[in-house]
């Protein structure tokens with residue numbers, strides 16, 4: 001018999017759905033969803049299922065293993081592999097109901113040779129110099145006779161609205177889209193927030209769906225279990241390095257949360273939990289598998305009880321120095337993911 005999971009991750013799928021609808025409305029065009037890295041740590045299958053019910057029909061993963069994990073999805077749903085296709089992915093890829101976003105002439109040759117005329121997307125690089133066909137001298141002949149559904153590019157500086165590269169990439173991309181005559185897509189979450197002239201025909205939000213930008217609802221709520229409570233007199237220290245010293249007689253609770261759960265050292269002496277509706281701060285360093293919180297001023301809590309960890313992404317990012325992306329994808333496998 002497996003004991004109950006001592007760590008929980010409550011995932012508010014209604015908030016997730018509301019965030020996706022809000023981003024789609026902001027863009028005013030068809031919207032997909034990035035679900036790579038197991039749905040940014042939430043569980044890709046559950047995310048896909050819920051967003052499909054909301055009308056989302058295009059989902060982005062990084063590689064064919066992630067695509068295979070979504071097997072059995074409805075036939076009118078497209079799974080797109082952002083890293084494209086490598087020779088090593090064949091032939092397994094051909095048995096997976098997903099399509100590549102082709103990024104290079106080599107990948108086009110591979111897909112022409114093995115894809116049997118199947119549909120694909122393509123990625124064009126317009127200034128980030130990450131993935132895709134270069135925009136300079138972009139040549140549409142390479143794709144003649146191929147079933148290209150959408151052409152993509154990705155913005156390097158979308159989270160800096162004033163950055164000159166945004167408009168430059170948009171204008172370069174507009175030329176590519178016009179030349180190819182297929183649907184264009186440029187915007188991630190931050191790109192959607194730049195305004196409608198970045199919407200083109202389709203958008204690819206990710207982090208915002210999961211609550212990672214201002215104005216979106218919190219989706220993820222970690223809950224840790226109290227392992228032990230202890231009283232200590234003023235002057236005693238707590239944790240590795242004895243970095244925190246009690247300035248008054250105090251009561252502490254030790255929780256089962258640590259590095260493997262994405263709760264990294266930056267939360268030391270800064271992170272917070274919610275005990276009986278009151279904030280309780282982390283005191284001392286995060287240990288590998290534990291944190292210690294100060295419950296002197298909170299309602300009582302006992303070993304075995306669960307307390308919520310403050311994980312509003314903007315606030316947690318500010319406290320820990322981690323990005324919203326790291327906060328989500330680092331959550332780890334020890335949580336029982338509970339969808340509500």
Ligand SMILES: *Cc1c(COP(=O)(O)O)cnc(C)c1O
Nearest residue numbers: 034154188189204205206207208
């Ligand atoms: C991950 C990814 C997205 C989503 O980006 P967010 O910043 O999470 O909204 C969109 N497009 C591409 C190509 C991506 O790799």
